[in-house]
Structure formats: structure tokens, C-alpha cells
Amino acid sequence: MRTVVYPGTFNPITNGHTDLVERAARIFDHVIVAVGTSTQKASRMSLDQRVALCRTVLAHLPNVEVCGFTSLLTDFVRSRSASLILRGLRTVADFEYEFQLVGMNRVLAPEMETVFLAPAENLAYISSTLVREIAAYGGDISKFVAPPVAAAMRAEFAGS
DSSP states (O other): EEEEEEEEETOOOOOHHHHHHHHHHHHSSEEEEEEOOEEEOOSSSSSHHHHHHHHHHTTTTTTTTEEEEEOHHHHHHHHHTEEEEEEEOOSHHHHHHHHHHHHHHHHTTTTEEEEEEOOOOTTTOOOOOHHHHHTTTOOOOTTTTTTTHHHHHHHHHTTT
């Protein structure tokens, strides 16, 4: 069975993320969406909230599992008996950052490989950072995220 781990903070999960998971679910036997924390990114939503939203949005995919993690990615991938990491590429800037990650992960876990998928062209401009910014100003994010995510973001920023 080919298992791939798709890590991210999913802060929040966007339609671009969902598109990549759907593509991966057609290619791999088992897709683990690994919702993590980041020392570089502050999140208004807790890890549990982000995991719950991902589970809700991806519930239509029977071969997809969503779980949270708070360790090094390579340790998490090993703990799940996987050896493939999925990353999404939207822009050249993404490639430069992802290339650095691949190098670091190869040193930490030479047995692991990273595969890249690009989202559909009409979703490539969506980023969680931009969605959070629009939501913070009360803007309509319904074109960029699933309805449960839009509702959660509205609630999250309601008192701001």
C-alpha cells in the first residue's frame, strides 16, 4: 500500500489544499493529511480546530485520514510507516522554499522521498495567509474555502 503524508498548518484549509488532497487520493492508496504546528506561524485556531475542519472538508474521501502532529515531520512520517511526503507547488517562490525543505528532510531521513503536485490553475493563487487577512477584515472568503471553514473563520474573527 502506497501511503503519502501531506503536511501543513492548514490555517485554514483552502480549496487549493482540498484540490491537492483529491488529486493525491486518486494516485495513492492512503493519504494522511498531517495538520501541524509551526514555530514560525501564529494561529488563531487551535490544532484541534484545524484538524476538525480538515476532517469535515475531506470527509468525502474514503482513503484520506486527517490527524494532528507536533513533532518533526520526518519523525511523524516514520511513526506512520510511510516514506512519501506530498507538497504543493503554486509559484516559483514555493519551489525555492520547498527545495530547501527537501534538502533538510533528505539529511534527516534519507529513506523518504518528496513528491510535488500543483493545484488546478484556477486555485493556484489561493493561500491561507491571504484568506486569513481577508477574513480578519470581514471580507467574503467563500470563494476560497469550504462553507464550514468560512463559518469558522467568521466566528474566529467576530470579536476582533
